[in-house]
Amino acid sequence: MAGLISVKSVEDFGKEVDQTVSGLLVVHFRAQWAPQCEQMDGVMVELAKEHTQVRFSTVEAEELPEISKQYSIAAVPTFILIKGKNEVDRLDGANVPELTKKVKHHADPNASPVMLPASSQPPKEDLNTKLKGLINAAPCVLFVKGSRQEPRCGFSRTLMGLLDERKIDYSTFDILGDEEVRQGLKKYSDWPTYPQVYVNGELIGGLDIIKELDASGELDQSLPKKQDLDDRLKALITRSPVMLFMKGSPGEPKCGFSRTITSILTGTGLKYDTFDILQDQEVRQGLKTYSNWPTFPQLYVSGELVGGLDIVKELQESGELASMLE
Incomplete structure (x- = not known):
């Protein structure tokens, strides 16, 4: 989109932040699966036309977890406003009037940071x-x-x-x-x-x-030697009788498909283990080839691939899911 800079790497993001010494950067942490993010991208484009001295960028929160963790991104969309390499304000959720207000305030070179209510600020880690x-x-x-x-x-x-x-x-x-x-x-x-x-x-x-x-x-x-990738994948797949490879964790899923499948599995009342593929690119890419299944989440039972969300939904609707997991 015109007016928006799409950040593709941690290095790209660092270069964007470096430029905030002399201006304001507005970062939209987004996800492809969230329609409200697409809508807010359009809002960012319009804001960029109005505030030509402000830089506007987007970060795929799931694809660059290092940056998301650094800014305590728990959901999308989230907007971080950065000045002088420091976060000066943030907005959680698709609130157009509030985003417009914050950008206008911080685009003023003499603006002071807006202090969020203590309850809404992420706790600073020691x-x-x-x-x-x-x-x-x-x-x-x-x-x-x-x-x-x-x-x-x-x-x-x-x-x-x-x-x-x-x-x-x-x-x-x-x-x-x-x-x-x-x-x-x-x-x-x-x-x-x-x-x-x-x-x-x-x-x-x-x-x-x-x-x-x-x-x-x-x-x-x-120093530890690198394990053969296939051996490592086999070990992960068989780590638990029911093993789910997903984006995020059951308590904090990072995509809609992962959120839905964990809800279904949790609803069975049976135990299952998970692996966050956003934290390990080698596993994320290797498992696609190993299992010949190109998408995530992936569910394994007793070391055998069951499938993704669609398969799990079908098993749930037919009443076969609980017995298979047992």
């Missing part, structure tokens, strides 16, 4: 708690500049290249996308530079340490 959560997010976590696909410094590129060559299983966090984490982790770990490598929540060190471990032959024993 920094140490946040850092502990990030460090323990996977058995091996790299805090780097950029991403696997687009490293933003030579040290990060060299480190990830070395670990990929040794088939080390790791996840990454882009410290360029979160200044609070970037500065806080230096003090938390008492390690002033990046990249930083953590294993089982403990700091291993930076590139030089990893190179030393590799040269001494200790790297394979110190």
Whole structure:
């Protein structure tokens, strides 16, 4: 849509935020399956015509969960207003008059932030708690500049290249996308530079340490090896007798199909386990090929694919669902 910038990556979003030093950015966290998001995109286009000095962008909340988590996006549509790289206001829901009012207020270069009622503001997570959560997010976590696909410094590129060559299983966090984490982790770990490598929540060190471990032959024993994807998928599929691969979680589904299927399964009163495919691109893409089923959610019973929402609905309507899950 004219007037709207579609953010496609964490790096793109960082560039958008960088430009808020001298102006206002309005971000629409949206989803393809929500019709109200399409309507609000049209509203954003009209606002962009009126406020030519303001930048307007859209983020697919499900496709870029890192950004959604950073701004505590719990539902779509949600609008975040950013100035000077900081969130100055937000709006949850498709409220055209309120969005228009907020944009008009913050488009004024002398405007002060609008303080939301305390009850509507997402609680600010303690920094140490946040850092502990990030460090323990996977058995091996790299805090780097950029991403696997687009490293933003030579040290990060060299480190990830070395670990990929040794088939080390790791996840990454882009410290360029979160200044609070970037500065806080230096003090938390008492390690002033990046990249930083953590294993089982403990700091291993930076590139030089990893190179030393590799040269001494200790790297394979110190860091977890990558599991074959098919073996990993088999393990996930059979993790529980009833296994659902969905977007989000039963308590916070991130798409309408996932919301509906969890409602149906919960209604049976039987236990089932879930896996959030938005948190793992390797599983998300690999499972499509493994199961020869191109969409999500996917339901497995005793390691066998049952199907998606349509199949589950048919089984529910025929009265066969409960007996199959048992």
